[in-house]
Amino acid sequence: MSEGEKLIPINIEDEMKTAYIDYSMSVIVSRALPDVRDGLKPVHRRVLFGMHDLGVNSRSAHKKSARIVGEVLGKYHPHGDTSVYDAMVRMAQEWSMRYLLIDGQGNFGSVDGDSPAAMRYTEARMRKISEEILADIDKETVDFKLNFDDTLEEPTVMPTRVPTLLINGATGIAVGMATNMPPHNLTEVINGTLAFMDNNDIEVDELMTHIKAPDFPTGGIIYGYEGVREAFKTGRGRIVMRAKVGFEEVDGRECIIVTEIPYQVNKADMIKRTADLVNDKKIDGIANIRDESDRNGMRIVYILKRDATPNVVLNTLYKFTQLQSSFSVNNIAIVKGRPQMLNLKDLIHYFIEHRHDVVTRRTQFELKKAEARAHILEGLIIASDNIDEVIALIKASKSTEEAREKLIERFKLSDIQSRAIVEMRLRQLTGLEQDKLRTEYDEIMKLIEHLKALLADVNLRIALIKEELTEIRDKYGDERRSQIEYSGGDVSIEDLIADENVVITISHAGYIKRTNLTEYKTQNRGGVGQKSAGTRDQDFLEHMFVATNHQYMMFFTQKGKCFWMRVYEIPEGSKTAKGRAIQNLVNIESDDKVKAFICTQDLKDQDYIKSHNLIMVTKKGQVKKTSLEKYSKPRVNGVAAITIKEGDELLEAKLTNGESQIILAVKSGKLVRFEETKTRPMGRTASGVRGITLKDDTDEVIGMVTVDKENINDSQILVVTENGYGKRTKLVDEDGEDVYRITNRGGKGVKTLNITEKTGKLISINAVTDADDLMIINKSGLTIRMAIEDLRVMGRATQGVKLINLKGKDSIAAVTKVMKDDVAEVVVDEDGNIIESDAIERVKPVLEVLEDEGVEEDDDEDETEENDAEDETEEDDSDDEA
Structure with a gap:
């Protein structure tokens, strides 16, 4: 430190703050x-x-x-x-x-x-x-x-x-x-800017009709519009971008072709990371990836495996690779020396404000320049009008300065004008040049008038700015590169799963799985069936349902609780797979089990849930109707669906539109049919009202069918007994008469099948048409699938025909209808060998029992609706969990 300098002590913390x-x-x-x-x-x-x-x-x-x-x-x-x-x-x-x-x-x-x-x-x-x-x-x-x-x-x-x-x-x-x-x-930007200039109070929503969304240099697809709207209105938002893809068949293989990728995505890195995910088995269905890009454009080829579903693979790529990425908008720019968050309207406003400033300053500059030129021209014109006197005055002067001073004094000129006259060339003294001076002066004066008008009138400046912007648009404008998918959004897990038909099976011990419906082949009735499910000793299949992967499922347990799940969340397995314990998927009590299952659409669709009801029935014949809206809020631990009385349990649940007919069947072979409107809507936790009167303490309800009124004439009832007998009967005969007459709920019902020791008790009832197939599973795990149309329509009070051959003490475990498919009919024996079609007739012949129209039905009496007040114990309709 030199002598005389002073050290100023400063707190380092304060100095760091200031410096930073x-x-x-x-x-x-x-x-x-x-x-x-x-x-x-x-x-x-x-x-x-x-x-x-x-x-x-x-x-x-x-x-x-x-x-x-x-x-x-x-x-x-x-x-x-x-x-x-x-x-x-x-x-x-x-x-x-x-x-x-x-x-x-x-x-x-x-x-x-x-x-x-x-x-x-x-x-x-x-x-x-x-x-x-x-x-x-x-x-x-x-x-x-x-x-x-x-x-x-x-x-x-x-x-x-x-x-x-x-x-x-x-x-x-x-x-x-x-x-x-x-x-x-x-x-789009200039069109939006012009719209803003026409109306400074324009809203962002209206600006968005001109400037629709960002337009990225790499093209691609803007997937979903909510992020764009938020960014335009607030200056912040998340814009989802997707690659532009197509599907082609190359050398007999289905391929996904990518021609445009999202903005700021490195193509080589994207391909490498995708290949790593495929090698690590995190992405399935891709056999090879080729980059065929050249000077003519981008082309990335994803070659799929033969069993892959292209849309499912594509959605998986969107989910896990940069084929879908996002652009986080943060519109911060320097405004008057300070950083500021700006929305779309702000950005346009400040640009127009800048253009006004530039045009004003440019006009001022041009005006100043024009006025300076006009001033000189005025001096030159004076000189040309007095050219002889000017020449004489200059010739008489001893120097340039003296000549300039004499010109200023004689003609009242400025210093600039006198200098221009002295420096004027002799050729400008010709008549033609003098005419040019006057023409130029007139033009300059018009320009000055125009420039002054521009400065005085903001509307003229606005018109000029709009004209210049229009020229820029016409000169450099082009078509949008990025497409917009307004309905898009984030990829959900269901986008990664094909919405295929599947069979859901539940065993007696509570094991569940889903299997693609195509694994089940159509057989002729009387076949011995095909091995369907591997089960533990003393376990057997008890429930079987058909659904699609994207549907919602509602599980109803025998104790009256309801649980929700998506079909694709059920573990997938082959026909011979055991499945997975339901207790590992939903929080079911150890002494409870699933008894009913319903597929529904979107539970967030208010119109849908308010227009549909759930109809439930217990083994003791109690029936309850409740709006689906009461069950539209899934909970992990489930909710109470119905209050079950001691000694009873929930058997079945169906989804209706409020105008259906309800059919209940019991073990003893009776059936009751009544209108849904006969059952009033009740709360979620109510116990219901009596639906059918049982024959005795050993009797119980075995199933429920609901039929829409518009389908009554085409509807048929199929019943099956525990020993493999069954028949189908129309609800309405050829004369339009009810085969099963409509009664009030709570009655004993009418006979639907002759129950004998040979047939065994009734175990199943289904509403069917000729377009359906029937699938039967016995307790040993064998399954048979047959076309409903192969079973002839029979009368109400008959014994029916034999549907499946049972061995030993085996019996039917579950019966369900499935949609007919296009698979050729085959029969597979117990060892898995295919039986030739001409050998089908050699399968044990079907036993048909003829109709007995003369059977008198003593108990086919008129039923009246009994007083069910004591049965309608409706509890608090709250959403408290059971």
């Missing part, structure tokens, strides 16, 4: 964030201005990048050469900028992430649109400031005619903040 704030503001304002007016960060502005100084415009030859970088570094940008070259390269990359500002020649990198060649090898020049950004910069339209060493001046902002910030976006990380602005289509 200064540093951060320098980074924010002078490096990382764009100016809202011209949309450029300082480095980009300096690159373009440096090229302008060098004269490297769109009409000149390309110049070495190193020369341009050196010009910018030496004059304006006191940072590393890499920062300048990287900024220049990005302005020349068609996958980075929606509208290129620099025309590069040489290797400027690739969408695969390849580095550009060194600056000594590449060349560049400005593109035509860049000249629009610099237009009028020499007309005092913007402020200039001294460069880093105070030797030169550089512009603080460009007088751009183009809304650069909106059409090209910007990305930058400052201190404590960052900006990430997407590019947009120039035609």
Whole structure:
């Protein structure tokens, strides 16, 4: 320290705060964030201005990048050469900028992430649109400031005619903040700007009819519109982008073809990561990946395995790879020296405000220049009108200064006018030249009048700005590259799963699985069946249902609880697989078991859930109707579906539209049919009312069928007994008479099948048509599938026909109807051998029992609805969990 200097003690914490704030503001304002007016960060502005100084415009030859970088570094940008070259390269990359500002020649990198060649090898020049950004910069339209060493001046902002910030976006990380602005289509942006100028009170929603969404240079698809709307309205949002894909068959294999990828995605990295996921078995269905991109465009080929479902594989790629990515919008720009969050309307407003300022300053400059020229012309015209006197006065003068002074004194001229007259050439004394002076003066005066009008009338300036914007749109506008899918959204798990028909089976011990319906083949009745399920000793299949993967499932337990699950959440297994314990999937008590299952549509659809009811029946004949809306809020631990009385259990649950007919059947072979409207809607926890009167204590309900009124005439009832006998009967005969007459609920019912020791008790009832197949599973695990149309329609009070051959003490475990498929009929024996079609007749013949129309039905009496007040114990209809 030299003598006389003083040390000033400063708290290091305070000094660090001050210094860091200064540093951060320098980074924010002078490096990382764009100016809202011209949309450029300082480095980009300096690159373009440096090229302008060098004269490297769109009409000149390309110049070495190193020369341009050196010009910018030496004059304006006191940072590393890499920062300048990287900024220049990005302005020349068609996958980075929606509208290129620099025309590069040489290797400027690739969408695969390849580095550009060194600056000594590449060349560049400005593109035509860049000249629009610099237009009028020499007309005092913007402020200039001294460069880093105070030797030169550089512009603080460009007088751009183009809304650069909106059409090209910007990305930058400052201190404590960052900006990430997407590019947009120039035609749309200018149309939106013109709409704003017509109505300054325009809302963002109306602007969005012109500027529909960002428009990325790599094209692709904007998937979903909510993020776009949020970004336009608030300046922040998440925009989901997807690759543009198609399906082709190449060499007999189904392929997914990608021709456009999301913005800022590295193609090579995306392919490598996808291959890694395929090798790690995290993505299934892809056999090979080829990159066939060339100078004609992008083409990535995903070759699928033969058993793969293309849409499912594609959705999996969207979920786990960069074929779908997102762009997080954060519209922060420098506004009057401060960073500010901006929505779509703000961005347009500040651009128009800048254009007003530029046009005003340009007009003032041109007016000043025109008035100066008019002033000189006035002096020249005076001189030409008095040319002889002027010549004599000049000849008599001893010097130029003396001549100028005499001219000023004689003709009342200014110093500038006298100087112009003295410097006038002799050729301007001709008559033709004097006429030109007057013509030029008249034109200048008209120009001055126009420029003054512009300055005085804001509407004229608005019209001029609109005219210039229209010229820019017509000159540089193009079609949108990024498509918009307005209904899109995030990929959900169900998008990754094909919505196929499946069979859900539940064993007596509570094991569940789903199997593709195509695994079950159609057989003729009387076959011995095909091995269907591997079960433990003393376990057997008890329930079988047909559904689709995307449907909702509602499980109803025998104790009256309801649980929810999606079909695809059930573990998949082959026909011979055991399945998985239901207790491992839903929180069912150890002494409870699933008894009923319903497939529903979207539980969030208010119209759907309010127009449908759940009809439940217990083994003791209690029936309850409740709106589906009461069950539309799934819970992990389930909810109470019905209150079950002691000694009873829930047997069945059906979904109805409120206008159905309900049919209940009991073990003893009786059936009751009544209108759904006879059962009033009850709360979720109610116990219900009596639906049918049982024969004795050993009798119980074995099933329930609901039939829509419009299907009554075509509906048929199929009943099956425990020993394999069954029949189908129409609800309405050919004369339009009810075969099973409609009664009040609570009666004893009418006979539907003659129960004998040979047939065994009734165990199943289903509503069927000729378009259905019947699937029967016995307790030993064998299954048979047959066409309903192969069973002839029979009368109500008959014994039926034998449907399946049972061995020993085996009996029927479950019966269900399934949709008919197109699989050829085959019969498989117990050892898995296919029986030839001509051998089917040699299968044990079917025993038919003829109808006995003369059977008198003593108990087929008129039923009356009994007083069920004591049975309608409806409990609190709350949503408390059971």
